[in-house]
Amino acid sequence: MFPTPKPFLKPNTYEFESSPMVKATGFREYDARWLFPDEINLMGVQALGMGLGTLIHELGIRPEIVVGHDFRSYSASIKIALANGLMAAGIKVRDIGLALSPMAYFAQFELDCPCVAMVTASHNDNGWTGVKMGVQRPMTFGPEEMTRLKEIVLAAAFKLPGGGAYSFEENFPERYLAKLLDRPKITRKLKVVAACGNGTAGAFAPEALERLGCEVIPLDAELDHTFPKYNPNPEDMQMLHAIRDAVLEHGADVGLGFDGDGDRCGVVDNEGDEIFADKVGVMLARDLSAIHPNAQFVVDVKSTGLFMTDPVLIAQGAKTDYWKTGHSYIKRRVNELNALVGFEKSGHYFFNKPIGYGYDDGLISALAICDMLDRNPDKSMADLKRALPKTWGSPTMSPHCADDVKYDVVAETTATFERMHAEGEPVAGQKIVDIVTVNGVRVTCEDGTWGLVRASSNKPELVVVIESPVSEARLHEMFKAVDGILRRRSEVGAYNQTI
Known part of the structure; x- marks a missing residue:
């Protein structure tokens, strides 16, 4: 029986080296991201592999998966631990080695393989690791699959039939480049x-x-x-x-x-x-x-x-x-x-x-x-x-906000803008003409200037974007108004970059 993962273990101890550690917040909306080894250890990654393999069987998908890893000092070891867990769950692992994420997606088609698990933290700072996963090419997991995977892993509800296998796809990047x-x-x-x-x-x-x-x-x-x-x-x-x-x-x-x-x-x-x-x-x-x-x-x-x-x-x-x-x-x-x-x-x-x-x-x-x-x-x-019509836009700006409160902050911000809209209260001196809440809240004023607030899906941050078709001054006015609403919550920290 594989042990149930713990949310925290002290590094450089017997327990850290002999028990799985997986922090629950690493399971995000559509992929998984953890600080390594602060939030997940290698046994925790092995548990993730067993959980993914269990989910593949549960979904009735052919048990065969492409794995690859990005160029970080620890990514290869994380991929090996993940592959061990997958094989324990009876999955045939096809390893394409050091790769780009799109190479792993391409391998699903090239190797006729239904599933993918790419070990990467993308652009996150060093210390982060993660896995992009999917079982229906070319799609990757959404909230439903990630929630179920989280349930399996944290409860150690693994089904381990054995029968897994491993193969290495030699020089796969050249196959990708040749096709491209x-x-x-x-x-x-x-x-x-x-x-x-x-x-x-x-x-x-x-x-x-x-x-x-x-x-x-x-x-x-x-x-x-x-x-x-x-x-x-x-x-x-x-x-x-x-x-x-x-x-x-x-x-x-x-x-x-x-x-x-x-x-x-x-x-x-x-x-x-x-x-x-x-x-x-x-x-x-x-x-x-x-x-x-x-x-x-x-x-x-x-x-x-x-x-x-x-x-x-x-x-x-x-x-x-x-x-x-x-x-x-x-x-x-x-x-x-x-x-x-x-x-x-x-x-x-x-x-x-x-x-x-x-x-x-x-x-x-x-x-x-x-x-x-x-x-x-x-x-x-x-x-x-x-040749494009002129607009003034911000970069993607991300103020720090802890994972366990960021969605509450967005919900409160959304409610504030919806109330302002209903009561005819202006934002940045202009009437609100449209609110889109498909993902966070995007509020548009009558002159076309808009601001967006949403929760980051893979980091403890909010995401703020502003655009104006009118002027740079309106861009700054809208940012000041949006930021002013966010500052009502003390949990909202400093931006990574601003205008």
Whole structure:
């Protein structure tokens, strides 16, 4: 009988090395994230594997799974512990080794394998680990599956029939790259900065772009799990500024930044200006809806309102559905609506057939951006950006808020805005005309300026985003109003970045 996991064990003790530890808050809305070894130990990871294997059998899914790991000092050991637990639960494990998350998703199709468990903390700081899981390609777990997995693991309600197996898929990344680049090269001579933040994408992204036909300037592409320069996060202004400097130094046509597990891509234009991912999404939607008229898109509630108001998208018959933030939610919605692409402000893009398989892949996003430039040989990235209607938008801003209170704070904030709307009380000096509560609360004023507050799905943080189609001053007024409401709760801490 495997022991029931404990929420805390003191490190460097007999109990820590001989009992599983799993903190309950690590089970999040659509993936799992823990500080290692503060919130989970290796026996706890083994329990997670047994729980996942038990759930796979419970769901009646063929017991075969792809596993891979990102480039952190402890990720390989966590993957081995996870695989041990899966095999104890009777699962056939197919290990693709060091990989990007989209490689693991691709392996589900390439190896005809229904399940996936990718060991990665994505762009989180060092010390974090996690697992992205799914049993129905290309989807990953949502709240229902994560809740059931949590119940199984924390109660040690494992079913361990044995009969598991292990195999290693040799040189799998080359199979992925060969499939990705089984297409014509671009004809335009593009000089591209490929920034990888010393994360896993450094082993693959520069090569992929070179094979596409680009002249590539690698930036921080050497693998280094200490992340010595900055966290590999293309929403982080420090990474974007490093890309800007390299673009200007080398006279590049575009700068592309990849996150820690390669499922997101950030963009800096040829003039050194960062373009937030939702605006890049509008540019790509314009480009793709010209080829695929009346295309359906899905975007998250953090994204710009231009998807609904842009005259080019309207003229090309494009339709857009705003949905919950989170790679699992957007992925499912893209599949439900058979959308051409799903876009998240965080930089997760989900290209469906005929472009991709419906999962998020930073390299496919990079190739799509290069294709867009190739189809517009007389225009620069900055030209394409300037062609969009002007709006003023914030980066994604995240004030600290503990996991056990953040949803209460969002609920209280939502109730406040709903009361203000019902009573005709203005926010930032303007009447509220719309409130969307599909994921947190997005409140829009009569001049189109809007603000969003939601709980982060994978960190002890809130998420705040502001946009105004009117002026930078209105952007700041809306942020001050939203932040003022949040400051009524003492649990809301400092922002990671602000405007």
